[in-house]
Amino acid sequence: MSDKARQEIRFQGAGVSPGSAFGKIHVVRDDLDDVARYRISPSQVPDEIGRFETALIQTRMQILEMQQRIAESIGAKDAAIFDAHLLVVEDRTLIDEVLRKLETDLCNVEWVFQEVATRYAETLNKIDDPYLRERALDIQDVTKRVIRNLQGKAPKTFLGLSEPHILVAHNLTPSDTASMNRERVLGIVTDLGSRTSHTAIMARSLNIPAIVGLHDITAKLETGQHVLVDGTDGLLIVDPTPETLAQYAEIESRRARVVAQLKELRETRSTTRDGRHIVLSANIELPEDVDAVEANGAEGIGLYRTEFLYLNRNTLPTEDEQYETYRKVAERVRPDPLIIRTFDLGGDKLAPGTVDITDELNPFLGWRAIRFCLENVDIFKTQLRAILRASAVGNVKIMFPMISGLDELRHAIAVLAECREELYSSKIDIGKKIEVGAMIEIPSAALSANVLACEVDFFSIGTNDLIQYALAVDRVNEKIAHLYKPTHPAVLRLLKMIADAAHASDIWVGVCGEMAGDVALIPLLLGLGMDELSASATLVPRVKRAVQSLAIPECQELVEETLKLDTASEILARCLELADKRYGDLLG
Ligand code: PEP
């Protein structure tokens, strides 16, 4: 079709990682639902066997290739997870059963293979043994891959694509995103997801424009189409016209100018107009993200999500491996702080290869973070010892996620004390004064913040979870994403309660949830008295500009006024008014 006759089509989703990208798409589908069943004649059986053998060889090659790439980019240990996948394509019992059924059932091989493999996986899944359940997951994964090959479809591999592309998928798990080839993925588009899902958080860290919550976009698009991803406004434009492309080129160059201006702030301090210094740090997920911390002028790391160390592998990270990782990061940022959050697996971050937290009806209310750690003390202590050892070389602080009350906090502190004692008796060096903090991200913790404040050196508010629990809005469910409101009057009251309790006990309080990276809300956070803000490194320069443009009294006045307002939209409107007056160019 000529450019003139071509019509662009627009889809609206939620923009979760700003910026725009234009390119060819690669659609990743969950193909098991559309496996057709058709009869074959006995004379076609040898052809079907031939197709099956070719698909198994192709699958094996893809797995080996992926293994090699992961070994080179992340490490041999992470690549070992694919050994189990290789065993599936070589499993004689499975293969023989498929060949036998082909002869007896006289159906196409995709159908037969799916039948046999699904039954096999279901049987393993029913056995109460974490190892066998793990094998069931491997079989499901490999089954999809073999069927894609039989259908001649592109494999679901984010690492295997050599051309730059825009990835379109039904859903991406945080581990998918963590193993993505950042050089090649220009943009991300998904059917599911929301702003505070960990996939969205990763996309922002990687600086990849992303749109989520597009419902059934994978069914509407085909690999090879050209799209424009506007991750700022959540707009996906299929076959954009030359006029649209020109308009976006202009927007991008304006964005680049703002980014260049913001770069100049790198060496400056995040001090308000009236001279109050706000510690501005960065959130990281992977050790290599540390480069972006310095490059964006953050004052250290306010949240290191260490659970990413446990994903995409099939053995737990050892104490030495963790120590080496934390030590390198601590050395890079010292004398600035590195706040290590003990691992927060569960919810949307599952690590089926290492930690068995699956099959929960309500994962975000389930066996997650500190709850899992306190019942698996050996795994917890391995991490705590590694963190304590790393504290000898840098300004390391520790914080515990998902604290719901005093007993839990005291228990975690007691386990930490045991680790300290053990290292001390083994004459292993640790830092002299290591600050210990609690994440406040559960309403019960917020409501008892005055009690918790007596036991720790700082609070770091996880607004992503605090909002989801306070408003009962699942943070990854796109159907209710419109109900997820950071400026809800209830959230504002909880934030005030936490900040006031911290200051009454003379400890500092920061925010490390996504709210800290939203420039529209910085006036509110400063007015509430937050001492620290920690945001995705790519957002740090904007937050710094916002802090430098504001004065504390005007922010305090804003809080006073907004506490009297009844709805989230009124509160947001007031915040935007002040933000627009001080740094309108950063909004929208
Ligand atoms: C939060 O809940 O706000 C937070 C920072 O932790 P996470 O997003 O990893 O749950």
Ligand code: MG
């Ligand atoms: Mg959290």
